[in-house]
Amino acid sequence: MNAVADYLSLVGRAIFWLAFGPFRRKPVRSAAVFTQLTLLGIRSIPMIALLSFFMGLVLAMQSAYQLSKLGANDYVAFLTTVAFFREIGPLFAAIVLASRCGSAITAELGTMKAAEEIEALEVMAIDPVRYLVSPRLLAVTLIMPSLAIIADFTGSFGGWVFGTASLGMDSTHYINLAVDSLVQKDILTGLCKAIIYAVLVSTIACYHGMAVTGGAEGVGRATTASVVSSLIAILSADVVMTAAFYVFV
Numbered sequence: 001m002n003a004v005a006d007y008l009s010l011v012g013r014a015i016f017w018l019a020f021g022p023f024r025r026k027p028v029r030s031a032a033v034f035t036q037l038t039l040l041g042i043r044s045i046p047m048i049a050l051l052s053f054f055m056g057l058v059l060a061m062q063s064a065y066q067l068s069k070l071g072a073n074d075y076v077a078f079l080t081t082v083a084f085f086r087e088i089g090p091l092f093a094a095i096v097l098a099s100r101c102g103s104a105i106t107a108e109l110g111t112m113k114a115a116e117e118i119e120a121l122e123v124m125a126i127d128p129v130r131y132l133v134s135p136r137l138l139a140v141t142l143i144m145p146s147l148a149i150i151a152d153f154t155g156s157f158g159g160w161v162f163g164t165a166s167l168g169m170d171s172t173h174y175i176n177l178a179v180d181s182l183v184q185k186d187i188l189t190g191l192c193k194a195i196i197y198a199v200l201v202s203t204i205a206c207y208h209g210m211a212v213t214g215g216a217e218g219v220g221r222a223t224t225a226s227v228v229s230s231l232i233a234i235l236s237a238d239v240v241m242t243a244a245f246y247v248f249v
Contacts, residue, residue, distance in 0.1 A: 007207045014137045017130040032135035040101040041143030048096050052151040056080060056158020064167060073167050077177035080159030085186045089152035094197035098230035102205035105136055106226035109209025110219035133206040144198035145191050189245050200233045
């Protein structure tokens with residue numbers, strides 16, 4: 001319970017500095033935010049796009065295997081597109097972000113903690129949460145919806161490649177089916193999930209990094225714990241949000 005309380009306290013302080021820092025003449029440094037946007041977000045695009053494309057191919061293949069028996073190949077476009085925009089796109093983006101960027105955040109902050117650099121910030125009257133955590137939280141939250149949209153379109157593109165190349169569907173017909181299958185709720189649901197995942201991944205990674213003890217060995221343990229905790233949190237949040245959207249939306 002102490003760990004949960006410490007984590008929630010860290011999240012609250014990070015959000016406080018984002019919301020009220022400018023009014024106290026201590027805003028989050030924009031240069032740090034842009035640096036994190038580049039390191040954590042833009043450099044993740046190739047991996048997210050590649051994995052989503054392959055997943056789109058696999059999903060189209062698996063669905064066509066059953067739907068072709070019913071003469072319903074058109075539904076491959078429906079299933080692939082809706083699945084990615086509502087669920088798979090944001091989830092894939094979050095998993096890549098947790099494994100690639102979450103581990104990097106934890107290792108970086110953990111190394112600073114082991115080298116007593118965070119204590120040095122406190123000695124200089126600089127709040128470590130405002131200086132280190134808030135920029136990363138803001139950067140990941142800003143970039144995550146864009147990464148989810150990239151995953152959505154590249155995954156849908158994978159379905160289109162299989163549908164046109166293997167199922168013999170007309171390209172224009174497939175695209176029209178995919179567009180017609182989407183409603184505003186599908187897009188907004190995926191974007192809401194992406195934002196929640198971003199908050200979870202960034203704050204969990206920062207928490208484990210700030211809590212490192214035991215030198216280099218502790219950094220390794222914290223990095224592993226960060227990725228595992230992030231994945232559990234992502235999937236748990238996914239279950240809750242999917243159930244909530246299913247019931248109330």
